[in-house]
Amino acid sequence: MSRVSQVNGFILHSRAFRESSSIIEIFTSEHGRLGLVARGSRASKSRWRGLLQPFRQLEFSWVKRGQLGTLTAADMDIGWPQLNGTGLYCGLYLNELMMRLSRVENPDPQLYMAYGRALHELSSLDDPRISLRRFEKQLLHALGVSLALDFDQQNKLAVCADRNYLFNPLQGPVLAQSTQSSDTVPGELLLLLAADDYSKPEYLAGMRRLLQAALQVQLGGKQLASQKLLRSIA
Amino acid sequence: MTEKRPLLQQLIEALRCLPGVGSKSAQRMAFQVLQHNRDGARELAEVLLESVEKIGQCCQCRNLTEDDVCSICINPRRDNSSLCVVESPADVIALEEATGYQGHYFVLHGRLSPLDGVGPDDLGLEKLNAAFVAGQLQELILATNSTVEGEATAFYIQSLAQKHNIRVSRIAHGVPLGGELEYIDQGTLAHAFGSRLLVDE
Ligand SMILES: [Zn+2]
Numbered sequence: 272m273s274r275v276s277q278v279n280g281f282i283l284h285s286r287a288f289r290e291s292s293s294i295i296e297i298f299t300s301e302h303g304r305l306g307l308v309a310r311g312s313r314a315s316k317s318r319w320r321g322l323l324q325p326f327r328q329l330e331f332s333w334v335k336r337g338q339l340g341t342l343t344a345a346d347m348d349i350g351w352p353q354l355n356g357t358g359l360y361c362g363l364y365l366n367e368l369m370m371r372l373s374r375v376e377n378p379d380p381q382l383y384m385a386y387g388r389a390l391h392e393l394s395s396l397d398d399p400r401i402s403l404r405r406f407e408k409q410l411l412h413a414l415g416v417s418l419a420l421d422f423d424q425q426n427k428l429a430v431c432a433d434r435n436y437l438f439n440p441l442q443g444p445v446l447a448q449s450t451q452s453s454d455t456v457p458g459e460l461l462l463l464l465a466a467d468d469y470s471k472p473e474y475l476a477g478m479r480r481l482l483q484a485a486l487q488v489q490l491g492g493k494q495l496a497s498q499k500l501l502r503s504i505a
Numbered sequence: 506m507t508e509k510r511p512l513l514q515q516l517i518e519a520l521r522c523l524p525g526v527g528s529k530s531a532q533r534m535a536f537q538v539l540q541h542n543r544d545g546a547r548e549l550a551e552v553l554l555e556s557v558e559k560i561g562q563c564c565q566c567r568n569l570t571e572d573d574v575c576s577i578c579i580n581p582r583r584d585n586s587s588l589c590v591v592e593s594p595a596d597v598i599a600l601e602e603a604t605g606y607q608g609h610y611f612v613l614h615g616r617l618s619p620l621d622g623v624g625p626d627d628l629g630l631e632k633l634n635a636a637f638v639a640g641q642l643q644e645l646i647l648a649t650n651s652t653v654e655g656e657a658t659a660f661y662i663q664s665l666a667q668k669h670n671i672r673v674s675r676i677a678h679g680v681p682l683g684g685e686l687e688y689i690d691q692g693t694l695a696h697a698f699g700s701r702l703l704v705d706e
Contacts, residue, residue: 284620290524325653356660363657367620496619504664
C-alpha cells in the first residue's frame with residue numbers, strides 16, 4: 272500500500288460511481304495522471320460535494336493498493352479557472368485529449384505546466400486558438416512524437432520559408448512539386464510552428480490541420496466527442 | 506433444474522436495488538413487512554409493478570408520467586411561450602415547490618458529457634429543437650445544474666435557441682458551484698430562479 276500526501280493536481284474528469292461515490296481522474300505534476308475513488312463524494316452532506324469538478328486545481332492525498340487509489344483529502348482550492356461558453360468546450364477538449372492520450376502514472380512536469388497554462392489562458396483570453404495549438408504541440412512532444420517540422424527527410428534538405436511542402440504526420444514535410452497546388456503547406460508556416468511562433472493569424476488554420484493530422488495518428492483515427500460537439504454548434 | 510433460493514433471501518437481495526439500502530437495511534425491511542405490515546407490502550408491490558409498467562415520458566416535455574401528455578403540459582392555464590430546461594424530474598418538483606413559475610418544462614434526463622459518451626441525442630435535444638423551430642417560444646430558462654457538465658449543456662442549448670430569436674436566461678445567484686438543484690434549500694432556489702440573468706451572446 273502506498274500513501275501520498277498533498278500533491279498538486281487538476282481534475283480532468285469525474286463520473287458517478289456506485290450510489291454516492293465518484294471516480295475522479297486527476298493529473299498531477301509528481302505522479303502524472305491517475306484515477307481515484309472519492310468515497311461518498313455525491314452524498315448530500317459530503318465535504319467534497321460540488322468540489323470535485325473538472326478543471327479544479329487542488330492538493331490531493333490518497334492511498335493506493337492495486338489499480339485504483341482512494342482519495343483521502345482534497346485541500347486548498349488553488350484556483351478554479353472560470354471557463355465559459357466556447358472556452359468551456361475547449362477545456363473539455365483538452366481534458367479529453369489528456370484522458371485519451373496521456374500516459375497513466377507517468378510524471379511529466381513540463382506537460383503539467385503546459386496544461387495549467389492552457390487552462391488559464393482559456394479562462395482569460397478571448398481567442399482560444401493559440402492556446403490550443405501550443406498545448407497540442409506540447410502534448411505530442413510529451414508523447415514522444417517528433418514532427419521534424421524544419422527538415423525534409425526525403426530530400427535531405429532544411430525547410431525553406433518560401434517553398435511549399437506536403438506534410439504527412441508520419442514522414443514530416445516533403446518539398447512539393449510546383450504542379451501541386453492544393454494541400455500544400457508554406458515552409459514559413461512549418462518553421463514558425465517549429466519555433467512555437469503563433470503570431471501570424473493567417474497560418475493558425477493550417478497549423479491546426481497539421482497538428483490535428485498528427486494527433487489523429489495517436490488517436491487511431493477516432494474523433495473526439497468534445498470536438499464533434501463543439502463543431503455541431505459552431 | 507437448479508435449486509431455487511429461499512424467497513426471503515430473494516426479497517432481501519431485491520430490496521437492495523433501492524438507493525441507500527445495504528444488506529442490513531434490506532434485511533430489516535424484509536422482516537418489518539413480513540412480521541408487521543403485509544398489507545402495506547402488498548400495496549407497495551402493486552403500485553411498484555403498475556408504476557414500472559405504466560410510467561413513461563411525456564411526449565412533449567419528457568417528464569415522467571403515466572399519460573401521453575403530463576399534467577403540466579396539458580394545463581391550459583400555463584404559459585406556453587416560456588420553457589424551463591432541467592436535468593431531472595426531481596428538478597421539476599423542486600422548482601414547482603420553490604417558485605411560482607407558470608411556464609412549461611423540458612426534462613433532459615441527464616447532461617451533456619462528451620467524455621462519458623453522452624451526446625445531444627441522449628437528452629432529447631432534437632425534440633427540444635423542434636419546439637424552438639415551432640416558433641411559439643419567447644423565453645427559455647436554462648436551469649441545468651451549476652456543474653461543468655450542466656454549464657456545457659446550457660451553452661449548447663443556448664446556441665440552439667439563439668438561432669431562433671428566443672430570449673435565453675440562465676438561473677444564477679445562490680446556486681453554489683457544483684450544486685445540484687434537488688439538494689438546495691427552497692429559499693436559495695427561489696432566489697436563484699427569481700434573479701436569473703440574460704445570457705450574453
Ligand atoms: Zn409534459
